Amino acid sequence: MVSDRGVAKWAFVEEAFQKRGPSNRRSLREFSPEAGPYLRQGDRPLLDFSSNDYLGLAQDPRLIAAATAAMRRYGTGAMASRLVCGSFPLHQQLEEALAAFSQREAALLFSSGYQANATLLPTLFDRQSLVLVDRLAHNSLLFGVQASKAQWRRYRHNDFDHLEQLLQQAPAGVRLGIVSETVFSMDGDRTDVDRLADLADRYGAILYLDDAHALGVLGTEGSGLALRHPRVDVAVGTFGKACGSAGAFVVASRSLCDYWINTCPGLIYTTAIAPPVVAAALAAVQLLPELEPERQHLQAIAAELRQSCRDRGWDCGPSETQIVPLLVGESEQALALAQRLEAAGILAIAIRPPTVPEGTARLRLVLRSDHQPQHLHQLVTVLSEGWV
Numbered sequence: 001m002v003s004d005r006g007v008a009k010w011a012f013v014e015e016a017f018q019k020r021g022p023s024n025r026r027s028l029r030e031f032s033p034e035a036g037p038y039l040r041q042g043d044r045p046l047l048d049f050s051s052n053d054y055l056g057l058a059q060d061p062r063l064i065a066a067a068t069a070a071m072r073r074y075g076t077g078a079m080a081s082r083l084v085c086g087s088f089p090l091h092q093q094l095e096e097a098l099a100a101f102s103q104r105e106a107a108l109l110f111s112s113g114y115q116a117n118a119t120l121l122p123t124l125f126d127r128q129s130l131v132l133v134d135r136l137a138h139n140s141l142l143f144g145v146q147a148s149k150a151q152w153r154r155y156r157h158n159d160f161d162h163l164e165q166l167l168q169q170a171p172a173g174v175r176l177g178i179v180s181e182t183v184f185s186m187d188g189d190r191t192d193v194d195r196l197a198d199l200a201d202r203y204g205a206i207l208y209l210d211d212a213h214a215l216g217v218l219g220t221e222g223s224g225l226a227l228r229h230p231r232v233d234v235a236v237g238t239f240g241k242a243c244g245s246a247g248a249f250v251v252a253s254r255s256l257c258d259y260w261i262n263t264c265p266g267l268i269y270t271t272a273i274a275p276p277v278v279a280a281a282l283a284a285v286q287l288l289p290e291l292e293p294e295r296q297h298l299q300a301i302a303a304e305l306r307q308s309c310r311d312r313g314w315d316c317g318p319s320e321t322q323i324v325p326l327l328v329g330e331s332e333q334a335l336a337l338a339q340r341l342e343a344a345g346i347l348a349i350a351i352r353p354p355t356v357p358e359g360t361a362r363l364r365l366v367l368r369s370d371h372q373p374q375h376l377h378q379l380v381t382v383l384s385e386g387w388v
């Protein structure tokens with residue numbers, strides 16, 4: 001409907017769809033978890049190569065028991081912001097466990113990784129800052145940097161020479177930041193945290209790293225690549241991936257955490273995480289050190305998948321972790337391949353622009369510690385038949 005002012009109120013919605021084109025239009029589908037590495041869609045079990053449940057903890061009886069006990073004790077909701085009356089002993093206990101696990105002075109919980117990045121970064125940078133962000137950093141990091149109103153530039157992915165050039169060009173007196181993921185969510189490669197820390201030290205930059213896809217999977221006791229790194233100023237972890245729960249946290253100095261309790265809107269103006277979710281996350285963090293065999297299996301099976309793909313001439317990009325992209329090119333091709341896999345009982349979701357750069361649509365194959373060689377065989381066999 002067009003108003004008297006000649007404005008079609010909702011035209012922008014249709015325009016957005018048109019701009020995106022049919023092959024990049026998204027819709028929601030429903031899945032439910034099954035035993036083992038399977039998800040159910042309707043009445044069909046699908047072999048899961050798409051969730052981020054790297055260690056299979058989302059269905060773990062120990063997490064379920066912890067969540068159930070917390071729900072009995074504290075109820076289903078935290079009822080208020082942490083700063084009002086929503087801070088329970090359980091939240092405190094998880095923060096203490098996270099600080100100890102990360103060998104840091106302090107930790108703070110957030111409702112999600114997106115919320116943490118989107119609201120922490122604007123407390124660190126302002127108009128007088130210059131923030132350098134890896135070209136492939138997660139949308140939440142970019143969102144936070146943009147919300148800070150800082151000047152920002154993207155450095156070429158993992159290109160530390162380019163990053164240094166940009167640091168050298170920074171005007172005198174600005175506050176500098178370096179922002180990256182440690183394991184890149186869509187490519188499965190890692191950054192070199194030592195190199196970033198060297199540059200941050202040399203140029204006096206704040207180093208902010210998102211360890212979402214490394215936590216639980218890489219590093220000593222599954223502590224990721226940034227959380228325990230003594231020269232990373234601010235490290236974020238999430239519970240929605242290897243920790244089988246939901247929510248996120250930041251680790252840093254005590255004084256920074258105190259600063260955020262007073263300044264970070266994503267902590268102040270939001271209801272605290274629900275007790276069952278906190279308890280599941282706590283159980284996961286307590287379990288992580290003993291999951292070394294699962295981590296080793298995960299890396300071994302990921303290496304096996306990469307090898308099988310590369311032997312067949314398929315492009316897995318720079319993957320070196322449990323995330324193995326299969327680069328296909330155009331969205332239509334990626335969708336067609338995902339559909340073919342699904343028809344054969346395998347779930348491998350196509351990831352398309354704008355989530356990934358144009359021309360790099362892919363299947364993001366995600367390994368889990370309960371995948372066995374026969375699952376890889378099944379995947380590779382169907383891919384061999386379906387991909388010319």
Ligand SMILES: Cc1ncc(COP(=O)(O)O)c(C=O)c1O
Pocket residue numbers: 111112113114115117138140181185210212213238239240246247248
């Ligand atoms: C690197 C990275 N950071 C943050 C997030 C967001 O975390 P959450 O799902 O807890 O909002 C994601 C994806 O979910 C991610 O891949």
